[in-house]
Amino acid sequence: MTRLKTGVLLVLFTLVFSHVPNIVQADGSGAFVAVYNSGRALVRETRVVTLPQGPAAVVFTDIPASLEPASVRAVADGMTVKDVEYSYHPITAGNLLDAYVGKELSVILPDPSDANARILRQATLLSNEGQPVFSVGNEIYVGRYEALLLPKIPKDFDAEPTLTLTTQSAVEGKKNVSLSYLMGGVNWHADYTMTLSKSGTTADLDAWATIVNTSGRAFKSADVRLVAGDVQRAPAPRLVRNKAVMAMESAPMDSAGGYATEETFSQYHVYSVGRYISLPADGSKQVGLFSATDFPVKQKLTSRFNSGPGQRNGKISQPVELALSFENTEMSKIGRSMPEGLVRVFMPTADGMQLLAGETRISHTAIGNEVRLVLGRSFDVTVERTQTHFKKVGKNSFEIGWKITARNGMSAPQDLTLRESFPASWKVLSADAEYTEADAGTIEFSLASLLPTKGTEGKIINYMVQIEY
Template sequence: MVAKKKEGAMKQIIFILMLVQIATFQMFFSILPCSAQDGEIETNAADQTDLSVTIYNQDMALIKEQRSVTLPKGEVTLAIRDVSGRIIPETALLSSDDIRVLEQNFEFDLLTPESLLKKFTGKTIKIIRENRETGQEKTVEAKVLSTHNGIVLETGSGIETGLPGRLVFSHIPGNLRTSPTLTMTVQSIKAENRNLALSYLTHGLSWKADYVAELNPDDDRLNLSAWVTLTNTSSTDYTNARLQLVAGDIHLAPQQNQDRANPLMMRASAMAEDGFVQEQMFEYHLYTLGRQTTLKNNQTKQVALLQAENIPCQKEYRLSGNGYWFARNVGDGIQRPKVEVLLNLENSKNNNLGMPLPKGTVRVYKTDTRGMLQFAGEDNIDHTPEGGRLNLKLGNAFDITVEKRQTDFRKLPSTGQDTFQFQSSHDIRIMNAKKVPVTVKIYESMPGDWHIQKESHPHKKETAHQALWEIQVPPENQIALTYTVKTK
């Protein structure tokens, strides 16, 4: 038992030493000066003369940029740095006058202390050791034997493990890149400086709409502002980019297709000075920011989308039932379903809106009697065109309660094979503790063929399988809805 404990403790010590070794190695390694790979023309973000980013709802973006690059005549390898680390390589398209692309590769094996050391396995590096007493440094050569679960080196003194000092590498291997790089072999007709147009699709860029609504004291009008929330996790910065957003659900093939056309822009329908201009694009909607912006890697940015005031809205109290009440005996128990509170409004110009609203989250606030803004609830909306309706579920009513029970149930004789008939009676009691009257809409889902035989309040047949009662309840009072229904 003691031996096993000692063995376990030793394993923990070795594991901790390995972690310390790797962390220390990341702090104390260096590379001798090196230049770009032989025969390779390199271009980075500093060469960009134009950049535009179009972001879609499905964690995808179209990057279009132009770079000023001097190319010699003949065949040359062009290394395009500072592209997205999550690029879809097969969608990359490079175009310019008098050049032809022969081959392209995406280099994503990035330079890190671990990857650099691994590339030098079987090769010689230098170790700089410092005498702790004198402070003098001594350089020795070592061969990297293994980097698996630690470092194993061969020096003139023998085989060593652990980190013996600072490691010095003579160069960066050709297949290691300091940033995501797209390399292309191109044929240039003549030597000159030219603008190269590069476009590609990438993951790692997304956007969503966030709406903030503020209700008035009477809950019948609101002010609405919308923000676009942009997120960049593509491992690349996009500086001074022209930004466009596409709202809509674009179909993506299960396997990436190499032949993807750039979207064609169509007619504009709304203008903004520095905000977003909205226009129709194919079966979607395009929002173009009226100024340039910068999207940094691992950053979330918010940009104003719209602002509208004094929008008419209607508060609705809704009770929704289930179809199983009508085809079985549920017993004498009382159910107490919650009454939902909804806020309904129409996206129309007459209501001071009337522009396509991208899907997102609407958060509703209301000012209390002390002038403090309070959160009232939130709901998600889908893409909503002009003329569409927003039905926002904000929560459940506190002062409106319901008791629901089945007062009678009978299974009637069958009228044919695989045909069943039922008759059931129901009592729904709505209690209003408010000091103002309320109207509660009761939606019941009716299965099969159904017919209301008798009822205390008239209903409307909303759909083939839904009945609606609108019950007005006086302040601090209660109303009972009773009905009998036959279902088949």
């Protein structure tokens, strides 16, 4: 029995200290990375290890610090994993001071006899909660210090994370270990560039996926998939749902004309880059998703106001927003699922120079939906109002009258929509312009071809509404 135990210990010692360099693939490439737009990623890679027959401790290096230890899975033919240990105690100022609580160190303190001088004192670190507390001689010191000098780095600090598997192998030899895990520090989002034509009625759209990696772990020649959708994150990571994504690792790579290919996965969408790419340890990578050309767009000016029961004095200015809209359908030459992201819209000047006209974020937009982009506020089209009537006609009932003035300072006619929203129960008592009920709480006045009003009073609308709570 003694010889057997000694032999096992020697095997453990030999594997851990002699074969660690052979554990990681020589090129460190070929990983499968599924990036979710919630700030995490599923990684599956192959590591080559040399195992003895029987028990062994296998140490993996080049592991991301943002790894979720409970999600680790390791599989190889003829190998059984008994336990998994993740270790990372980085060298930071806070960790070093925590290790020196109760121990003596050197601290550079302000000299009490000279405000511009410093003194070196030996002190015992009593606590590192909030800020360091020192025992200096017979006194307790809490306050500013210039620097701390530590005699050495304590034990059990790691320069990088390590993952140790306790394994049992049926036979001796090299094995390809399939290692999968979830990690943080990797995210992606969509970036859209929309360019309007000179007429302003059509546009071109380029969609890009921006992958951001801040984990400190680089991935070379990786098969990258991008998962779009709101995937619920539970306290304990589960890999059951992710098996469908991992199975796509063996799918053939297809450039699809230089753009990512798309497919549905459960209630989400998955984009395959179509070629092997490298992700920097701290940086970003952009890949093309899709493009659309010469599709119809509409520009619309809208001014909104929420009319409450209060009494208002004086003139009230309200903004006029510029919005761009289009239908995400095949008939309109798009018909693609649009992941959430930032849309930048460029419009031409008189000489054809494209300038940024506005940018806004969109949420996940499925095929068949309208996309509405609020770009900014109009410079020349203005709206102001004055309350012309206010009367309490019941315990919780009010009559309110408004005079709205719309002006167009541009040289060409402009279409403008006024949206008036009301709380509780309401009814329009009178109005000198036609309106439509947009929904249960809103009416709209449509001012088609609002003429230039330089030197004139502008377009005036008067109406009265009764609001009851």
